[in-house]
Amino acid sequence: MVPGVTHEELAISVSGLRKSYADNVAVAGVDLAVPRGEVFALLGPNGAGKTTTVEILEGFRTRDSGTVSVLGTDPAKADRDWRRRVGIVLQGTGEFDELKVHEVVRHFARFYPNPADPDEVIERVGLGEKANSRTHTLSGGQKRRLDVALGIVNQPEVLFLDEPTTGFDPAARREFWELIRALSHTGTTILLTTHYLDEAEALADRVGVIARGSMIAVSTPAELGGRHLATATVSWREDGGTRVEETDRPTEVVQRLAASFGGEVPELTVTRPTLEDVYLKMIGENGQVAA
Amino acid sequence: MSAQSIEESTARPVARRAGGGGGLSLALAQGGIEFKQFVRTRESLVFTLLFPVMLMLIFGSIFGSVVITPPGEIPAVTLSQYFVTGMIASGIMATGFQNLAITIPIERDRGVLKRYRGTPMPKWVFFAGKILCVAALAFISVVMLLAVAVAFYDLRLPDTGQKWFTFGWVSVLGLIACTLCGIAFSGVAKTGRAGPAVVTPIALILQFTSGVFFEYDDLPPWMQQFAALFPLKWMCQGLRSVFLPESFASQEVAGSYELGKVALVLAAWCVGGLVLCLVGFRWTSKREG
Numbered sequence: 001m002v003p004g005v006t007h008e009e010l011a012i013s014v015s016g017l018r019k020s021y022a023d024n025v026a027v028a029g030v031d032l033a034v035p036r037g038e039v040f041a042l043l044g045p046n047g048a049g050k051t052t053t054v055e056i057l058e059g060f061r062t063r064d065s066g067t068v069s070v071l072g073t074d075p076a077k078a079d080r081d082w083r084r085r086v087g088i089v090l091q092g093t094g095e096f097d098e099l100k101v102h103e104v105v106r107h108f109a110r111f112y113p114n115p116a117d118p119d120e121v122i123e124r125v126g127l128g129e130k131a132n133s134r135t136h137t138l139s140g141g142q143k144r145r146l147d148v149a150l151g152i153v154n155q156p157e158v159l160f161l162d163e164p165t166t167g168f169d170p171a172a173r174r175e176f177w178e179l180i181r182a183l184s185h186t187g188t189t190i191l192l193t194t195h196y197l198d199e200a201e202a203l204a205d206r207v208g209v210i211a212r213g214s215m216i217a218v219s220t221p222a223e224l225g226g227r228h229l230a231t232a233t234v235s236w237r238e239d240g241g242t243r244v245e246e247t248d249r250p251t252e253v254v255q256r257l258a259a260s261f262g263g264e265v266p267e268l269t270v271t272r273p274t275l276e277d278v279y280l281k282m283i284g285e286n287g288q289v290a291a
Numbered sequence: 292m293s294a295q296s297i298e299e300s301t302a303r304p305v306a307r308r309a310g311g312g313g314g315l316s317l318a319l320a321q322g323g324i325e326f327k328q329f330v331r332t333r334e335s336l337v338f339t340l341l342f343p344v345m346l347m348l349i350f351g352s353i354f355g356s357v358v359i360t361p362p363g364e365i366p367a368v369t370l371s372q373y374f375v376t377g378m379i380a381s382g383i384m385a386t387g388f389q390n391l392a393i394t395i396p397i398e399r400d401r402g403v404l405k406r407y408r409g410t411p412m413p414k415w416v417f418f419a420g421k422i423l424c425v426a427a428l429a430f431i432s433v434v435m436l437l438a439v440a441v442a443f444y445d446l447r448l449p450d451t452g453q454k455w456f457t458f459g460w461v462s463v464l465g466l467i468a469c470t471l472c473g474i475a476f477s478g479v480a481k482t483g484r485a486g487p488a489v490v491t492p493i494a495l496i497l498q499f500t501s502g503v504f505f506e507y508d509d510l511p512p513w514m515q516q517f518a519a520l521f522p523l524k525w526m527c528q529g530l531r532s533v534f535l536p537e538s539f540a541s542q543e544v545a546g547s548y549e550l551g552k553v554a555l556v557l558a559a560w561c562v563g564g565l566v567l568c569l570v571g572f573r574w575t576s577k578r579e580g
Contacts, residue, residue, distance in 0.1 A: 058409065060575070080411035088409040095401040098331035099324065107324050110317060111410040134331075150406070 017066035028213035041204035087156030225278035321420025377503030387469030397483030461529030471564025
């Protein structure tokens, strides 16, 4: 549980979630609590149980045991009223072949009592110029934007995004992040899965690392794995070589260096472990081989 | 999140109904979008709608005006006229059975069905949309086949209200049976790619044994008995009663067009197809991701 957050303020709460397929344990006891308005990223290698977990939360899969609540309802008993309040962007891109972008968005808007204006949604996801194009002519990134348009056309309270930017080029990903940030600013709770660490770092209020079906850490991106407390590495150039010093008090080291150089320290860097360093160490400890 | 917005979201009326004019208008919209998608896809247009017309033209040219009634009998019936009734039945089967049994697995593979399941759209609306789309396509198909048959093969349109009525119920019952079987059969193909390979032979075998490509009464009895288990044979027979003369009934295996039996068998397939749909339909591929 998130400290100081009451049950009613949780958009998503999961405890002891388990799911096996035949001989394969996909989810082995996951706990998760996401307060309303938060952006939560599920990180983990392929096959770690991310998609299974999310699809249980979306009401697409049954679970073996554990309790799950999304917007106060068990998704296994999802009714139409619940579906109206939830937005889903599945893994993989939807195919609408010969239909035009605006036709698809308009059609999906019909399923909801208070949809957003379809044209406005198309604008918001950056497909304004493509509104009249057949969907099979869109690029991969544009198709994904259409997926998001369909996920938000109902103005959901909770939005699930399963690996939303897989296959994007870096510029398209940055643009996509802006879109997600804008959604978050309107108060939408967002649960996204990703295996891009920079994506989690850029978007998420908190991240959970899932490996072998278990949640092995939950934290803010900055503090994951005690990263903010980890030893810093100060490096600089001196006497024709690179000097490195590991320290818990980097500021002191830098001050000392500045004094001794009498100003600018050549090639000075101060680094702490990156999210990637911490993450790889974490999933490595769990015996999971990162792809 | 602020306390105010939490209040707003919990205060949302729970019992608000679907947008627009309710389920029926949703079903119409769903049918419309299915139809749009179909007619914009060249492959489906060609294979589902034009193929029966092409077959009719090819077989019609080959058989020409071979007379199949005993010499001297009036009115005479040509093999092409006989063949036309079978092609109309096949056109109905193509739009209902083949079309759905092939396209639904593709849509399932592509996650289109799953995406619909993630919305509050009632399940029946999806099926209603398919059925409306299929009904429109079958209507177009039958009109095209009739136009070609009347223009080239001396087919006479029904001249009594009674015959139009028979034409109507045989087509509608046949279409419902084929559509439901098509939806149910969509669960058989594990992947979209497997669809045509599984469905096409079944359609062909039924056409060969049900009196579409050959005269039914000339077929070996075991083949007749096999075909009599399935709807296509009865659709053909019902349509022969509409488009061929009363006197031709004597050439039928039973010596009559057996319209009561036609209705019974087709209705049974409608019920059976519905049961198979409820049992066999799958929204998602077995194990994915």
